[in-house]
Amino acid sequence: MSFFSWFRSKSDKPEHDELELKGSNEPPETHARAELPSFQSTRVPPPRLRETIPGGHPKPASAVDPGSALKEGFRRPVRATVDVPLQVLLLQLPPEITKSNIDIDPKRRVQIPRKSLQIDATHQTAKVTFATLFASCPEIFSVPIDPLDQRTLEFNLPAWERSRLADSGGQMTSPTATPPTGSTTVAPAEIQEPVKVPDRLPPLPAEQLVSETQSVPSPEKPAKAPLDGAARNGSEVPKTVRVALEPIIKNLPSELQPSDPNALASKPGATIELPLELINSQLANGRVTIPFSTLLKSLPEDVRRLFPRADTAAEVAVPVKEILQDYPQDLLRPRADQEPEEALPAIATPFTGPAKEDTERFAHAPEEAELEKMATDSHPLELITPPATPSESPQPIPQEAPVAEEKRDTAKTPVSEKPATEQKPAPNFSALQSVFLTDEPLDLNKVVQKVGEFPGINSVLFFAADGSLQGEPEKLGLTQSSLQLLSSLAQEVGQRVENLGFGQIETVTLGWKRELVSVFTRGESGFVVRHEKRPFKPGVREKICLVLSHICS
Amino acid sequence: MPIINYASKEIQFKIVYYGPALSGKTTTIAYIHSRLPAAFRGDLVSLATAADRTLFFDFLPIDAVILQGFKTKFQLYTVPGQVVYNTTRQLVLRSVDGIVFVADSNWDKIHEDVESFRNLEENLRKQHLSLDEIPYVLQYNKRDLPDAAPVSYLEFLLNNRHRRARGYEAIATKGRSVFAALDAVTQSVLNKFMQENHLLRPQPARESATAAPA
Numbered sequence: 001m002s003f004f005s006w007f008r009s010k011s012d013k014p015e016h017d018e019l020e021l022k023g024s025n026e027p028p029e030t031h032a033r034a035e036l037p038s039f040q041s042t043r044v045p046p047p048r049l050r051e052t053i054p055g056g057h058p059k060p061a062s063a064v065d066p067g068s069a070l071k072e073g074f075r076r077p078v079r080a081t082v083d084v085p086l087q088v089l090l091l092q093l094p095p096e097i098t099k100s101n102i103d104i105d106p107k108r109r110v111q112i113p114r115k116s117l118q119i120d121a122t123h124q125t126a127k128v129t130f131a132t133l134f135a136s137c138p139e140i141f142s143v144p145i146d147p148l149d150q151r152t153l154e155f156n157l158p159a160w161e162r163s164r165l166a167d168s169g170g171q172m173t174s175p176t177a178t179p180p181t182g183s184t185t186v187a188p189a190e191i192q193e194p195v196k197v198p199d200r201l202p203p204l205p206a207e208q209l210v211s212e213t214q215s216v217p218s219p220e221k222p223a224k225a226p227l228d229g230a231a232r233n234g235s236e237v238p239k240t241v242r243v244a245l246e247p248i249i250k251n252l253p254s255e256l257q258p259s260d261p262n263a264l265a266s267k268p269g270a271t272i273e274l275p276l277e278l279i280n281s282q283l284a285n286g287r288v289t290i291p292f293s294t295l296l297k298s299l300p301e302d303v304r305r306l307f308p309r310a311d312t313a314a315e316v317a318v319p320v321k322e323i324l325q326d327y328p329q330d331l332l333r334p335r336a337d338q339e340p341e342e343a344l345p346a347i348a349t350p351f352t353g354p355a356k357e358d359t360e361r362f363a364h365a366p367e368e369a370e371l372e373k374m375a376t377d378s379h380p381l382e383l384i385t386p387p388a389t390p391s392e393s394p395q396p397i398p399q400e401a402p403v404a405e406e407k408r409d410t411a412k413t414p415v416s417e418k419p420a421t422e423q424k425p426a427p428n429f430s431a432l433q434s435v436f437l438t439d440e441p442l443d444l445n446k447v448v449q450k451v452g453e454f455p456g457i458n459s460v461l462f463f464a465a466d467g468s469l470q471g472e473p474e475k476l477g478l479t480q481s482s483l484q485l486l487s488s489l490a491q492e493v494g495q496r497v498e499n500l501g502f503g504q505i506e507t508v509t510l511g512w513k514r515e516l517v518s519v520f521t522r523g524e525s526g527f528v529v530r531h532e533k534r535p536f537k538p539g540v541r542e543k544i545c546l547v548l549s550h551i552c553s
Numbered sequence: 554m555p556i557i558n559y560a561s562k563e564i565q566f567k568i569v570y571y572g573p574a575l576s577g578k579t580t581t582i583a584y585i586h587s588r589l590p591a592a593f594r595g596d597l598v599s600l601a602t603a604a605d606r607t608l609f610f611d612f613l614p615i616d617a618v619i620l621q622g623f624k625t626k627f628q629l630y631t632v633p634g635q636v637v638y639n640t641t642r643q644l645v646l647r648s649v650d651g652i653v654f655v656a657d658s659n660w661d662k663i664h665e666d667v668e669s670f671r672n673l674e675e676n677l678r679k680q681h682l683s684l685d686e687i688p689y690v691l692q693y694n695k696r697d698l699p700d701a702a703p704v705s706y707l708e709f710l711l712n713n714r715h716r717r718a719r720g721y722e723a724i725a726t727k728g729r730s731v732f733a734a735l736d737a738v739t740q741s742v743l744n745k746f747m748q749e750n751h752l753l754r755p756q757p758a759r760e761s762a763t764a765a766p767a
Contacts, residue, residue, distance in 0.1 A: 286663035286710055321660045324706060332709045339716050344744045351739055354588050355732035362729050434587030437597060538575075542726075 081111040082126065084158055089133065090140060092153045097130070099142040110137045113313075115281075116291070118152070124162050127152040131293060135313040147293040147312035240273040242326045247319045248272075248295065256292060256314060258306035272298040279323055280331070288323060289315040432550060435543055444470050444551065451527065451544060455537045458515065458530045462551070463487060465524035476530055486510075486528060490519040506545055520544055522552040554648050555746060557623070564625045566742050567648055568735070571673050572655035573665035574634030577694040577725040581655060582631050584728045585735060627739065634669065643676050651742040652689035653734050655725075656711055658701035663710065670711050684714060688741030691720040692734040697727070 086108045090098065110133070118127040129152050134145035157165075249258065274290060282288045293312040296304050324332075346352075429442035436442070436450045444462065448471045452460040461471035463483055473483065494505035509518040511533065518536075520527040527548055556565040570578040586597040619625065632642040654673065656666040677683055693707050704722060712720055719737050723730035 284667070284710060284713075286665075286667040319660070320663060320706075321700075321702070324703070329705070332705055334708065334713055334717070335715075337715065338713070341717050341719050342741075344740055347740050347743050349736055349739045349743070350589065350593050351585075351732045351736040355736040358728055358730065358732050362727075434584075437583060437586065439591060 078114075078164070079160075080114055082114055082117055082158065082161055083109040083111055084155060085109055086137070086140065088155050089137075089153065092155055093140070097141055097143050097145070099140055112136050119157070119161075121165055124157045124165065125154055126157050126161075127154045129153075131312070148297055239276055241276055241279050241323055242271045242273050243318055243322050244325075245270040245272050245299075247322050248316065251317045251319065253314070256308060256316070258303075259308070260306050270303075274298060274318065274323075279318075279327070283320070283323070283327075286320065288318045288320055290318055292316050432547060435546055447547060447551065448527075451529070451547060454540045454543065456532050456534070456540060458532065460530070461528045463526060463528065476528060478528065483528060486517070486519050487521065487524070487526060490521045490526065491524070494521060507541065520548050522548050525552050555650055556648070562623050564623045564746075565628060566625060566650040566739075566746070567628050567630065568651045568653065568738060568742070569645055569649045570629065570631040570653050570655055571642070571646075571669070572632075572634055572692075572694075573657055573662060573669040574636075576634060576655045576657040576662065576666070576669075577723075578631040578634065578655045580725040581653075581692070581694070581723075581731050582629055584725055584731050585629065588728065588732070625743070629735075636668075639672065639676070642672070643679065646673075646676050646680065649677075649682075649687060650746075651738040652684075652687055653692050653738050654689060654711065655692045655694050655723075656707060658693055658695045658698055658707065660700060660702050663702055663707075666707070667710050684718075685716060688738055688745055689718055690734050690738045690741075691718055692723045692725075692730065693720060694723045694725050696722045696729070697724045 086105075089110060112128055112132065113136075116128060116132040120126065129150060130145045131147045131149045133153060134141055134149075135147075138144075272295070274294070278290060278294065279288055291312065292314045295316050296307060296312065299307070429444070429447060432442055432447060433439060436447075438450070440446070442450070448460055448462045451457065452471070459472060459475040461469060461473055461476050461478070461483065463469055467484075469483070473479070478486070490505075490508040493508050497505045505521075507518050507520050509516050516531055516533050518529045518531065520529065525548070527544055529544065555567075557563075558565070570581060572578050583597065586594060630645050632638075632645045652673070654670060656670075657663075674684060677687070691707075691711055693704055695701060696704075704720070708720060712718055719734075721730040721734040721737070723734060725731055
């Protein structure tokens, strides 16, 4: 036998590897092996490397002792695709659509997406639509298959899948059991949707994944799956979920966008119905996608015509937010067997005190929200007041509305170079330490300096309502008159924008060729910031607003 | 597994803030740093990029209670949330004693939350650990977003393990439930340590973090 033919024969019959090895190359059984107990003396080959590689040749089920993998602690992973020998498919395909002279190796395997398959765990068979098969392997068809073609082809599951089902202890093969809601095939009569095997369902540990996706609950024992709440209650579970069409269309990639978006624009509020089973298996991922062909199926004929049919296997995202609008909330219950939180004896830690303080502080959240509405500053951040010390009595939270009135009164004060701190009591700058993540004592000068050290900021200047400046106007490259002009411009813009109903403006940004200058104003005080010609780094804008509002208060 | 130093009579616990990128882990730890008196805490070490993204980790040591004559210290770490830094996350997770999972309530980030939670499980599994053994709490952050995902859905996604974990609706920028989550995980860690070592109840080292320093 030549080496080539020997190699071919081994490739065709991988299960013979073991026997051949045992018969020829392997040393004779040792005494130690012979003395092993009977269940160990039956030689169970360890999982070979190619068994663990997705896409590798599966081992025939006949060569695998069901449950032996479990004994060895090995569990076959769930693959995204099911590899089916082409020969198996060719035998099942109707001859009128099968290409007669196929120049393809029939031992070749076709990778079919698992989610497109309708798997019957009881009989260890699977169904696939012609359309899906055409998308996976078009070269075996003599005629193109319409993406909406619902004819199916049934075939025996390959050995790998059968072994994987056997790994679960044969629970899925129970003929009396009914699968959980999350994996049940409840397709509308007119549309036969492929069954979703919930391999991606639980965002949970492996043992739970196995129990929830592969075990089938008996009628008297409630299922563990989190999506079976309604089934437990005995209420009617809807088979479809109504989802708004508009957000789905918005998320479509450009190549799948409808040819005439205006035609769809005339149908705002249009919805489509998606099979619940299609949603259930993915909802636990936080993201739901459907095949483009499914989207097309659910559309009315006049709308469907607007969409291209190039890539019907493409996945289309459906916003979870939209799904949950109509989704039965009963199905979002936690699992039935979940143990409650453990009650632990309380231990006083350094964090207990602040936790209580924060709880009390946020217990009055509605009042704070009203105060925030009244206040001129509406940024989302909040200053963190450090804990009170003996030398420093706690400062009450300042209400900004009266302060704003005060600032209006001082609007007509002449411009002078006097520091702003002389005009009114200095704000408590120690509260700003949390913003700059520093322990050093702060004053206005240091605060301005620290703002200038924010990433992306080149220079900064603070101008007070009385006209005093803090910072380096020379570095900013602006004269006092131009600063006044900027300030009044920002105020004017802010007032006009506010009149338009957009609320209070935070920043006015002027762009030059190389840099940007942004003006932050609160009343007649503010920061002028020169920064790189790009948006502020994350958090910088918010921090500047926070600092400014504190200084102005 | 806490580090016990018999020479200096110290026990160090490691709390890791885990979660997807931009979920608010660094903001949380910065808030904790800002609220605790300087006598209790060390410096906040933050290795971040210019765009304020955590590059390696944030680190904040905190003195806590006294257990059987041993001074306990808590070391708070955050991990970089970006997917590419998984090796760093695995390093930071080594010898972890407690975990605060910071989830982003933004609808667009829900999937990242789930992925990050699975990544946490996977990284723990690589170290032969499991969330069944390690005390952890869930901090549903950014609850002030106008369009935040409902907590029921977040619980369904992230708190569906066999043992239910405590979940907190938090706003890290304002400090809401930040300390509550930390306190809960700290207590769980201490209780677990005492159970495993058959220790009595600890005596607080100081009254509280908010007590005025002398």
